[in-house]
Amino acid sequence: MRVQFLLSRLVDLVVVLFGVSVIVFLMIRMIPGDAVAIMLGANTEVTPDRIAELERRLGLDLPIWQQYLNWTGGVLQGNFGTSIWTGRPVLDEITAQIWPTIELTILSIIVGAGLAIPIGCFMAEARGKGAEVAVRIGAIAGLTIPSFWLGIVAIFAVAKLFPQFTTLGYVPFFQDPLGNLQRMILPVIALSLPMLANLSRLVRSAMLDALSQDYIRTAKAKGAGRRRIVYRHALRNALIPFITSVGVSAGYLLGGAIVIEQVFAIPGLGRLVLGAINERNYPLVQATILVITSVFVIVNFIVDILYAVIDPRVARS
Amino acid sequence: MRHFSLRTASFAAALLATTAMVSAAPLQVAIDTAPAGLDPHLITAFNSVLIVQGNVYEGLTAVARDLSIVPLLATSWDISEDGLTYTFHLAEGVTFHDGSAFDAEDVAASIRRVQNAEIASPLASRVTPITAVNVVDAGTIELKLDAPFAPILSSLSSIAMVPAEYETQKEALQQAPIGTGPFKFGEWQPNGFISLNANEAYWTADVPKLDGIVFNFVPEAATRQVGLTSGQYHLLPGIDPATALQLQGQPGVTVQETRDIAYTLLGMNVSRPPFDKPEVREAFNTLLNRQEIIDGALFGAGVPAGPLSPALANWALDPSGYACYTPDAAKAKAELEAAGVTLPLKVKMNVLPRQDTRDIAQVVQQQAAAAGVEIELVSQEIGDFVQSWRNSDFDLFVSANGGSPDPDEYFYRTFRGGGSTNVFKYDDARVNELLDQGRTTTDPAARKGIYDEVQQILACTGPAAHIAYGNLFTAVSDKVSGFEIYSNGRLTSLRNATLAE
Numbered sequence: 001m002r003v004q005f006l007l008s009r010l011v012d013l014v015v016v017l018f019g020v021s022v023i024v025f026l027m028i029r030m031i032p033g034d035a036v037a038i039m040l041g042a043n044t045e046v047t048p049d050r051i052a053e054l055e056r057r058l059g060l061d062l063p064i065w066q067q068y069l070n071w072t073g074g075v076l077q078g079n080f081g082t083s084i085w086t087g088r089p090v091l092d093e094i095t096a097q098i099w100p101t102i103e104l105t106i107l108s109i110i111v112g113a114g115l116a117i118p119i120g121c122f123m124a125e126a127r128g129k130g131a132e133v134a135v136r137i138g139a140i141a142g143l144t145i146p147s148f149w150l151g152i153v154a155i156f157a158v159a160k161l162f163p164q165f166t167t168l169g170y171v172p173f174f175q176d177p178l179g180n181l182q183r184m185i186l187p188v189i190a191l192s193l194p195m196l197a198n199l200s201r202l203v204r205s206a207m208l209d210a211l212s213q214d215y216i217r218t219a220k221a222k223g224a225g226r227r228r229i230v231y232r233h234a235l236r237n238a239l240i241p242f243i244t245s246v247g248v249s250a251g252y253l254l255g256g257a258i259v260i261e262q263v264f265a266i267p268g269l270g271r272l273v274l275g276a277i278n279e280r281n282y283p284l285v286q287a288t289i290l291v292i293t294s295v296f297v298i299v300n301f302i303v304d305i306l307y308a309v310i311d312p313r314v315a316r317s
Numbered sequence: 318m319r320h321f322s323l324r325t326a327s328f329a330a331a332l333l334a335t336t337a338m339v340s341a342a343p344l345q346v347a348i349d350t351a352p353a354g355l356d357p358h359l360i361t362a363f364n365s366v367l368i369v370q371g372n373v374y375e376g377l378t379a380v381a382r383d384l385s386i387v388p389l390l391a392t393s394w395d396i397s398e399d400g401l402t403y404t405f406h407l408a409e410g411v412t413f414h415d416g417s418a419f420d421a422e423d424v425a426a427s428i429r430r431v432q433n434a435e436i437a438s439p440l441a442s443r444v445t446p447i448t449a450v451n452v453v454d455a456g457t458i459e460l461k462l463d464a465p466f467a468p469i470l471s472s473l474s475s476i477a478m479v480p481a482e483y484e485t486q487k488e489a490l491q492q493a494p495i496g497t498g499p500f501k502f503g504e505w506q507p508n509g510f511i512s513l514n515a516n517e518a519y520w521t522a523d524v525p526k527l528d529g530i531v532f533n534f535v536p537e538a539a540t541r542q543v544g545l546t547s548g549q550y551h552l553l554p555g556i557d558p559a560t561a562l563q564l565q566g567q568p569g570v571t572v573q574e575t576r577d578i579a580y581t582l583l584g585m586n587v588s589r590p591p592f593d594k595p596e597v598r599e600a601f602n603t604l605l606n607r608q609e610i611i612d613g614a615l616f617g618a619g620v621p622a623g624p625l626s627p628a629l630a631n632w633a634l635d636p637s638g639y640a641c642y643t644p645d646a647a648k649a650k651a652e653l654e655a656a657g658v659t660l661p662l663k664v665k666m667n668v669l670p671r672q673d674t675r676d677i678a679q680v681v682q683q684q685a686a687a688a689g690v691e692i693e694l695v696s697q698e699i700g701d702f703v704q705s706w707r708n709s710d711f712d713l714f715v716s717a718n719g720g721s722p723d724p725d726e727y728f729y730r731t732f733r734g735g736g737s738t739n740v741f742k743y744d745d746a747r748v749n750e751l752l753d754q755g756r757t758t759t760d761p762a763a764r765k766g767i768y769d770e771v772q773q774i775l776a777c778t779g780p781a782a783h784i785a786y787g788n789l790f791t792a793v794s795d796k797v798s799g800f801e802i803y804s805n806g807r808l809t810s811l812r813n814a815t816l817a818e
Binding site for chain 2: 031032034053085086087088093096097152155156158159160163166167168169170262263264265266267268271272275278279280
């Protein structure tokens with residue numbers, strides 16, 4: 001793999017992060033209602049002096065370009081600022097809440113992408129048979145059912161059928177592994193189902209395409225077994241669009257996690273950023289979005305490298 | 318295959334065993350959002366107060382279920398003849414959660430902390446009349462006022478007592494509160510939960526009875542609801558009428574209900590014509606059909622609101638006595654025309670983003686149309702709403718406010734000319750005079766007379782048309798006993814509650 005290839009991807013990463021930082025910085029300040037108004041709230045004693053004092057303390061009295069420079073200057077030195085409300089460094093707040101989201105996303109990718117391959121292969125092989133049609137209808141249902149609805153229905157159903165089963169909230173894995181997994185089952189199902197549906201349909205069509213190629217006929221002719229043909233010859237070629245889709249889906253999972261965290265009362269990044277937007281907690285919103293963007297960009301960076309691994313032609317072109 | 322199913326079965330059994338163990342101990346409460354912090358002198362948001370006040374922190378006085386003021390950390394007090402000196406006798410054997418003893422020095426430091434400009438407490442105005450705090454001895458403290466201030470005992474119920482060493486510290490109590498209450502702070506999982514543990518050294522015997530309380534932050538109403546019916550949560554405070562309706566009659570759940578001291582109101586900007594004219598404000602009161610609003614928007618759970626909640630039984634006048642409370646669209650129209658308003662009058666109305674206020678706004682819009690007023694509803698996001706409210710940038714708004722047990726606390730800041738939350742820019746000479754008198758009059762009967770007149774004036778020509786006092790609902794699992802709903806929404810009775818296995 002060429003160094004040049006890696007470098008050009010790294011430059012992309014920096015450009016995207018810079019663009020996002022500017023957009024987020026401006027956007028959170030453009031929406032009406034500023035941090036000071038919300039902080040002072042509806043039921044407190046407010047004087048112009050106190051508003052001015054608070055603005056000065058938060059650095060909101062400076063011109064906006066200067067605020068931006070101060071912030072990026074800090075970020076480059078690893079200082080993301082402090083939360084307006086709690087006064088704690090925003091990185092502490094983010095690290096305190098990032099694990100549920102990471103766990104939720106990774107488990108969902110494992111379930112969504114992991115199951116999509118066998119299900120997709122099955123659908124391609126058994127094309128047109130009764131079982132395949134049933135799975136295909138299920139996949140379309142999975143695509144169209146919103147995950148928050150599925151989540152709420154699942155909570156109701158489990159509460160009715162297995163009242164002993166704790167489905168809400170979060171405990172860290174290393175504190176109580178069973179309790180952790182037990183609470184993760186429903187959110188992961190709700191979050192990964194649309195992804196699973198989407199990806200298995202994608203694997204199916206890519207496999208159908210691959211299976212009709214000449215080299216498959218050659219493989220059959222030389223007497224290769226069914227498993228070898230499907231998993232070794234066809235799947236490898238069908239994987240490129242699949243990997244792209246997994247990369248993009250990771251971004252959607254992070255977005256979907258916001259909703260799922262809301263439904264299942266999981267204290268993750270989604271809840272953090274939503275709360276931060278509502279209370280106009282500028283440094284926290286900026287840092288969280290930057291983290292989410294970085295994850296998304298890095299995942300796609302890894303996807304690009306994976307292309308090169310699966311198909312060496314990519315890195316050469 | 319057999320091996321596999323055996324493993325599955327033992328796995329499931331293990332899961333069940335852990336859940337049974339976990340759900341045994343503390344009382345699980347579910348509320349919608351996490352507080353910004355737990356410093357009782359800095360954060361006055363409702364969810365913060367709900368968690369710490371009365372549980373972790375205590376004041377010299379407390380608000381009882383009937384909203385009267387009762388002793389707490391001060392077991393008794395003497396008031397001098399002129400009403401300027403209050404002497405409080407403190408409870409004995411009280412310790413803070415860090416083990417240090419509670420005495421008069423802590424009281425003095427706590428009050429000075431709220432008054433300190435550096436700390437910038439939003440509660441500062443409640444203790445401004447206190448000019449001197451004198452420690453007489455460890456168990457006695459004397460407060461000097463610059464003028465008689467009748468609401469002082471009520472105000473003191475909201476001033477939490479903290480250890481003296483925190484007098485000048487701004488951050489420490491936000492994350493790890495230390496008070497004298499029956500529960501001490503345990504753990505805070507951001508956006509997840511806050512847990513409180515029983516304070517074994519609590520100064521009243523046999524309190525608390527619970528092992529602990531966990532406040533779970535659950536943003537989704539449907540999730541809270543199913544969490545209660547499935548037994549994962551035991552208490553849902555302050556649920557909306559629709560959820561209450563659904564939970565009523567569910568097995569294992571009791572919905573407690575009381576009159577709320579919070580209320581919904583229609584605010585009018587007196588600095589913008591035509592609302593500068595009292596006749597116009599009166600016409601708006603006349604065009605409102607409050608009962609219809611309650612039936613249409615609040616599922617019938619509520620009563621028409623005068624300026625004070627009927628929960629303040631000692632103060633509130635019966636709203637049916639106000640002339641402008643008889644709904645009459647034709648009369649309102651005539652009043653508007655008589656005041657020189659050209660009909661149809663076109664105005665904008667900002668709406669607080671809450672289900673009840675949105676529904677109310679729509680009914681009001683209909684009713685106003687019948688009197689020749691065309692209202693354009695402006696649905697705002699909360700930050701936006703607060704900003705326009707704060708800057709008096711509105712014609713009309715529909716909103717909800719928390720009430721307080723003393724009339725002065727609400728009236729003075731809201732309707733006194735220059736009052737800190739007088740966003741209406743209302744400035745009436747007679748009301749100002751009465752409100753000033755109300756603060757310095759300590760004779761209950763004379764004070765009652767003053768606030769009667771204030772209510773009479775505000776009801777029809779004040780800048781806020783009070784719409785309804787809704788009902789406050791709290792859903793309680795049948796495993797909980799001893800919990801009683803308070804009309805100020807506080808969880809004061811948790812100290813006496815118990816949880817069955």
